[in-house]
Amino acid sequence: MDRRSFVSLLTAGTAGQALVSRQARAQTATRRRIVVVGGGMAGTTCAKFLSLWGARTGMALDITLINRDAAYATCIMSNGVLTGERGFDEQVFSYDRLAARPGVRVLAGAVTEIDPLARRLRLDSGLVLPWDRLVLAPGVEFDYSAVIINGRGLSRDAARDEVPHAWKAGPQTQALRAQLVGMRAGRDVVVTVPRSPYRCPPGPYERACVIADWLARNKPGSRVVVLDANPGIAAERVNFGRAFTEIHHNIDYYPNAEIAAIRFAATDLQRKVVRLAAPVTRIDPVSGAALGSAVSSVRAAVVNYIPPHHAGELARAVFGTVAGGLAAGRWIEVDELSYETAIPGIHAVGDAIASKQPKAGHIGNQQAKVCADAILRLEAGLAPYPAPVTNSACYTPITRTTASWLTAVFAYNAAAGEMQVAPPGVVESADGATVESFEGMQHWFAALMDDTFG
Missing domain, CATH: 3.50.50.60 (FAD/NAD(P)-binding domain)
Incomplete structure (x- = not known):
């Protein structure tokens, strides 16, 4: 396309x-x-x-x-x-x-x-x-009811701010940026994915990719650990699976990873422990093969905790x-x-x-x-109007110079009384990340924002 x-x-x-x-x-x-x-x-x-x-x-x-x-x-x-x-x-x-x-x-x-x-x-x-x-x-x-965030020496709100979701653009976006810049090389970053549905399905995986790309250039030895509450990658499974295995060699992917608690102390904010509700195993997201033994907790300097939504x-x-x-x-x-x-x-x-x-x-x-x-x-x-049609379209950066894209058309199904993918099950996506798609992403974003705010 x-x-x-x-x-x-x-x-x-x-x-x-x-x-x-x-x-x-x-x-x-x-x-x-x-x-x-x-x-x-x-x-x-x-x-x-x-x-x-x-x-x-x-x-x-x-x-x-x-x-x-x-x-x-x-x-x-x-x-x-x-x-x-x-x-x-x-x-x-x-x-x-x-x-x-x-x-x-x-x-x-x-x-x-x-x-x-x-x-x-x-x-x-x-x-x-x-x-x-x-x-x-x-x-x-955001729903924090199912997780314990214990930042010793910090108030509840301050502890939550130390594991920013950055899923609404604002102070938390800038705080997460500051944490990434300030972390010591060799330490890890956790990116969590809430159980679907959540805002911007490709977003957490995109974030894992661009952070991994940045870490490779700026924080030698650091890795991104993706803790996904879903049983598998929830959007662009092929593109992100390839990105996690073929493009970025510093991403570890764990499916079915429900977060139970995040613990740290105000005296050492770069030592955080994420405890899981049940042990999970890292997998190859393309083949599904297990990689290593099950873990019940993960340590990281930066935790990007994206809670469930309502x-x-x-x-x-x-x-x-x-x-x-x-x-x-x-x-x-x-x-x-x-x-x-x-x-x-x-x-x-x-x-x-x-x-x-x-x-x-x-x-x-x-x-x-x-x-x-x-x-x-x-x-x-x-x-x-009895037959509305909508389109879901987005680009997702994979590196600082490449991106992929995804689109699906939805049409009103009168028998079901709801919007459904049309034709059923047809979702079109890029065949890998390219420089051309990265350039197209800039035009797409400008057009979308002008259509909304212009």
């Missing part, structure tokens, strides 16, 4: 969208108030395309985007910050262009209360906002007692024709939802467009 074809997948899922036109103008004479909570990839895209498509159809909309921070720091490409290939400022995106769009305002603040019956919400500033439709894009939060706490507070509101108590249930939840008038998109679509920025962008189109149709008295 060439770069132009790959980048063009940004628009997949928009065919047949936003075709409300004259009928919408006739049925929506009053201005409709739409509030979007969460200014990440999904929430920002939804607000943008509500404005863009609403203006095209002549629909009168007042759109408010609420985000805790005044700017957005993306985790996409942030592994380059860990290795010094990118500056953190390159991860930060402004809402200025969105705020300049017709009918849009952007507020910085945290939502403290949502009243679905009165259709209003309250911010930490005390401001109360009424809404006709609400879109929640709260992203994920939907943001606000979403869980809203849907926790609603029948059909949450899947497994962790993810928001939605109708994938409209992304409407079990509460009428409230929609949800992005990483927080229960879906067979992966939790990733590109797919969040796609879901948001389908949701925006459905809202416009519903407000016009029409049914949602």
